[in-house]
Amino acid sequence: MADKLDILIAGVGGQGTVLASRVLAQAALNNGLLARTAETIGMAQREGSVQSHVRIGMPDFGPLIPEYGADVLLGFEPAEAQRACRLIKPSGFGLVNIHPVRPVTVTLGTSPYPLEEIQQYLCALPVKILFINAFELATVAGNFRTINSVMLGALSSTGLLPVKAADIKDVLLEMLPERVRGVNDRAFELGKEALR
Amino acid sequence: MSMKLLMGNEAIARGAIEAGLNFAAAYPGTPSSEIIGTLAEWAEEFEYYVEWSVNEKVALEVAAGAAYAGAYSLVAMKQVGLNVASDPLMSLAYIGIKGALVVVVADDPGPHSSQTEQDTRTFAKFAKLPVFDPSSPEEALMMTKDAFELSHRYGIPVFLRPTTRVCHATAGIRFSAVEKNQPEGFVKDSKWVIFPRLSYVRHQWLEEQQLKLSREFDSNRWNYIQSGKKIGILAGGVSVLYVREAAAILGIQPAILKIGNPYPLPTGKISEFLDQVEEVVVVEELDPVLEEGLIAVAGQKGFTGKIHGKISGLLPRAGEYSIALIKKVLANILGMPDSEEITPESGNEKAPDLPVRPPVLCAGCSHRASFYAVKRATKNANAIYTGDIGCYTLGNAPPLSMVDTCLCMGAGVTIAQGLKRVEPDRPIFAFIGDSTFFHTGIPGIINAVYNNHPVKIVILDNSTTAMTGHQPHPGTGKKAAGTAGEIIDPVQVVKACGVKFVETTNPLDLKSAEAVIRRAMEFQGPAAIVMRAPCANTFKPVRRFRIDREICSDCGRCLRELGCPAFYREDSGVKAALQIGPACHGCGLCSQICPLGAIKAE
Numbered sequence: 001m002a003d004k005l006d007i008l009i010a011g012v013g014g015q016g017t018v019l020a021s022r023v024l025a026q027a028a029l030n031n032g033l034l035a036r037t038a039e040t041i042g043m044a045q046r047e048g049s050v051q052s053h054v055r056i057g058m059p060d061f062g063p064l065i066p067e068y069g070a071d072v073l074l075g076f077e078p079a080e081a082q083r084a085c086r087l088i089k090p091s092g093f094g095l096v097n098i099h100p101v102r103p104v105t106v107t108l109g110t111s112p113y114p115l116e117e118i119q120q121y122l123c124a125l126p127v128k129i130l131f132i133n134a135f136e137l138a139t140v141a142g143n144f145r146t147i148n149s150v151m152l153g154a155l156s157s158t159g160l161l162p163v164k165a166a167d168i169k170d171v172l173l174e175m176l177p178e179r180v181r182g183v184n185d186r187a188f189e190l191g192k193e194a195l196r
Numbered sequence: 197m198s199m200k201l202l203m204g205n206e207a208i209a210r211g212a213i214e215a216g217l218n219f220a221a222a223y224p225g226t227p228s229s230e231i232i233g234t235l236a237e238w239a240e241e242f243e244y245y246v247e248w249s250v251n252e253k254v255a256l257e258v259a260a261g262a263a264y265a266g267a268y269s270l271v272a273m274k275q276v277g278l279n280v281a282s283d284p285l286m287s288l289a290y291i292g293i294k295g296a297l298v299v300v301v302a303d304d305p306g307p308h309s310s311q312t313e314q315d316t317r318t319f320a321k322f323a324k325l326p327v328f329d330p331s332s333p334e335e336a337l338m339m340t341k342d343a344f345e346l347s348h349r350y351g352i353p354v355f356l357r358p359t360t361r362v363c364h365a366t367a368g369i370r371f372s373a374v375e376k377n378q379p380e381g382f383v384k385d386s387k388w389v390i391f392p393r394l395s396y397v398r399h400q401w402l403e404e405q406q407l408k409l410s411r412e413f414d415s416n417r418w419n420y421i422q423s424g425k426k427i428g429i430l431a432g433g434v435s436v437l438y439v440r441e442a443a444a445i446l447g448i449q450p451a452i453l454k455i456g457n458p459y460p461l462p463t464g465k466i467s468e469f470l471d472q473v474e475e476v477v478v479v480e481e482l483d484p485v486l487e488e489g490l491i492a493v494a495g496q497k498g499f500t501g502k503i504h505g506k507i508s509g510l511l512p513r514a515g516e517y518s519i520a521l522i523k524k525v526l527a528n529i530l531g532m533p534d535s536e537e538i539t540p541e542s543g544n545e546k547a548p549d550l551p552v553r554p555p556v557l558c559a560g561c562s563h564r565a566s567f568y569a570v571k572r573a574t575k576n577a578n579a580i581y582t583g584d585i586g587c588y589t590l591g592n593a594p595p596l597s598m599v600d601t602c603l604c605m606g607a608g609v610t611i612a613q614g615l616k617r618v619e620p621d622r623p624i625f626a627f628i629g630d631s632t633f634f635h636t637g638i639p640g641i642i643n644a645v646y647n648n649h650p651v652k653i654v655i656l657d658n659s660t661t662a663m664t665g666h667q668p669h670p671g672t673g674k675k676a677a678g679t680a681g682e683i684i685d686p687v688q689v690v691k692a693c694g695v696k697f698v699e700t701t702n703p704l705d706l707k708s709a710e711a712v713i714r715r716a717m718e719f720q721g722p723a724a725i726v727m728r729a730p731c732a733n734t735f736k737p738v739r740r741f742r743i744d745r746e747i748c749s750d751c752g753r754c755l756r757e758l759g760c761p762a763f764y765r766e767d768s769g770v771k772a773a774l775q776i777g778p779a780c781h782g783c784g785l786c787s788q789i790c791p792l793g794a795i796k797a798e
């Protein structure tokens with residue numbers, strides 16, 4: 001468990017990467033650690049590629065993780081995980097949701113989506129990569145939009161974070177409106193159990 | 197107390213409150229929108245007034261009026277918003293204010309969500325107004341407070357110029373006590389009435405302030421030297437942080453002059469810095485504002501060392517900077533190897549091709565239906581479609597391909613008129629969103645009537661300012677702080693502008709929408725169609741659609757013509773059957789075009 005940790009979250013607009021990064025950073029602050037984030041907000045949020053940078057314990061630096069600097073890659077989507085892998089450290093760790101979000105360019109046949117090759121490519125990277133089907137778990141929890149809570153739950157069970165899983169869940173539920181807390185609580189727990 | 201994670205924009209809002217804010221106005225624009233969004237949430241607790249104004253010129257003027265009466269006033273906008281507000285701004289620099297006026301203008305190097313990469317520091321220099329340029333959310337809060345203090349003391353508007361990586365970054369923030377300012381009220385005086393003679397006198401006064409400000413900035417807390425060796429780096433904004441990290445990675449200790457007030461430049465500080473270094477690299481995103489200033493000082497004092505930057509061709513003027521770029525440049529200058537680290541990809545075969553993932557209209561977006569209805573009604577008519585700025589700009593993408601031009605807010609209806617004069621035989625449709633209509637659409641519509649340009653104006657009324665995060669606008673009747681206001685109906689406005697053909701329709705009812713468009717085309721003269729259906733992002737779907745596999749022949753027409761992102765095929769290829777996924781928002785548009793009636797509500 002390091003007290004300095006750079007986490008890169010890669011996904012698709014609408015998957016809740018912004019919330020996930022804020023939860024990690026606030027949980028770090030609550031534990032007396034410094035934290036900052038940078039997010040993609042704006043046009044790309046309409047189903048475009050988005051990245052959130054979370055930097056825990058870095059005092060004087062900016063919010064963006066340098067190339068090959070991320071300790072952890074949290075991929076909410078396989079193609080986006082590959083797009084972001086230039087940022088991960090050779091000694092890093094990746095946790096990737098294997099369920100693809102196929103852009104309409106793929107459905108229209110104007111753009112490729114070689115899922116298997118992407119998966120193989122990620123596996124062949126000299127970093128430790130774990131796959132999880134966060135979409136399925138989110139659906140089991142009750143709403144496919146809770147992928148971000150599944151991913152946070154799974155990440156918090158790896159022992160890599162300088163913050164306890166319970167603290168992360170508390171912050172997550174606090175940041176969500178009352179009516180969706182139950183389903184996100186379930187999603188977080190399913191994610192946490194998934195890597196056991 | 198533990199620190200609260202705040203976005204740069206939230207930190208700016210908090211800084212304004214701590215400074216004693218009385219009045220805030222803005223028109224939304226990425227990356228600035230959350231400043232007023234946050235102020236709106238806290239308005240009741242801290243007792244200031246906050247509004248979404250109809251555009252940036254209006255926002256600046258109402259904020260200036262409040263400051264004339266002694267209020268501590270803030271106006272916020274994105275960088276291109278300042279173009280709209282530039283007329284009042286230029287005169288206001290001469291006239292000055294009482295109270296305080298902080299003009300927050302968010303720049304967007306990249307750009308991530310903007311039509312230009314203009315640099316507000318250059319604008320500030322043109323307007324001769326001081327600027328604070330924060331590097332982080334923490335600095336943004338403190339600089340906001342200092343900006344209010346400076347504005348009050350000098351009686352002039354002061355800029356705060358955060359960039360995307362400050363606005364949309366977050367950091368742990370500690371709150372301080374909140375000051376109170378009691379506005380004195382407006383006092384009649386000839387100094388508030390601009391006349392050529394007064395302008396001359398005030399111009400002289402403004403020039404004198406430049407020198408005073410420059411001296412003050414020489415010694416305030418935002419412009420300082422971090423001593424080091426060998427090479428000197430002059431940097432401002434978020435670039436300072438990239439410089440620090442790049443230097444740490446390279447293991448070097450350059451001397452760094454951090455400039456937080458890029459205008460009027462603290463030339464004394466720069467001169468002091470040049471005495472300590474042999475060679476300088478200037479690192480700043482966008483325009484070479486610091487670099488030009490440094491070169492002038494260097495010339496005056498006969499500095500003979502090398503000056504690296506944009507002017508020397510080393511660093512780019514366009515786009516966002518990164519740690520990697522700065523690391524490479526520094527390594528290059530110092531003759532160090534930019535140690536190509538062992539990368540995760542090394543040893544790996546070629547990476548698979550990735551899908552392109554452009555932003556698209558949401559599943560169920562009513563704009564898709566509007567575009568599609570116009571497309572059908574104008575099939576083979578050789579029409580031109582002028583677009584404007586908002587979510588509906590995304591209608592340019594295939595398969596809709598319904599935006600032929602997009603320039604700046606309000607320009608869709610006016611460009612259409614110029615096109616129509618030169619191409620009188622082609623139908624010209626101008627699309628404009630409802631917020632854009634109120635922002636700068638109305639004068640263009642009056643022009644179409646007055647000069648009789650027979651263009652067809654399609655007002656996309658989705659009851660929100662969607663692109664920038666769903667802010668209310670005059671058509672919604674909701675105000676910034678959530679209270680109810682007067683509803684201004686675009687239909688009544690357009691009629692009052694003298695448009696003789698005005699019809700309202702729901703674009704999700706494809707047949708009637710098409711019929712309305714055909715009638716508008718037949719009408720001789722400017723015509724307006726109000727397409728009214730709420731933004732899909734503002735309500736929960738009540739139904740979903742699915743494809744009945746028994747009936748569907750997989751002709752692919754729904755997908756090919758609409759490109760709704762809810763459609764997908766299981767295997768990414770064209771072999772697997774077309775399906776509608778859980779993202780369906782239930783708009784029902786696809787069900788209206790399926791020739792076999794295979795798409796049904798669940």
Ligand SMILES: Cc1ncc(C[n+]2csc(CCOP(=O)(O)OP(=O)(O)O)c2C)c(N)n1
Pocket residue numbers: 223224225226274276277280311585586587588605628629630631632633656658660661662663664
């Ligand atoms: C001068 C200027 N101010 C602000 C913006 C930021 N901006 C882009 S689109 C938009 C509003 C669009 O709202 P609307 O016209 O209602 O269309 P919608 O996004 O709802 O489809 C704004 C404020 C801008 N591009 N230019």
Ligand code: SF4
Pocket residue numbers: 559560561741758760761762763776779780781782783784785786787
């Ligand atoms: S009804 Fe059809 S067009 Fe509308 S959101 Fe669902 S799939 Fe897309």
Ligand code: SF4
Pocket residue numbers: 046556557558560561562563587588658662663731732733734
């Ligand atoms: S946010 Fe609203 S207006 Fe924008 S694309 Fe989505 S549905 Fe359309």
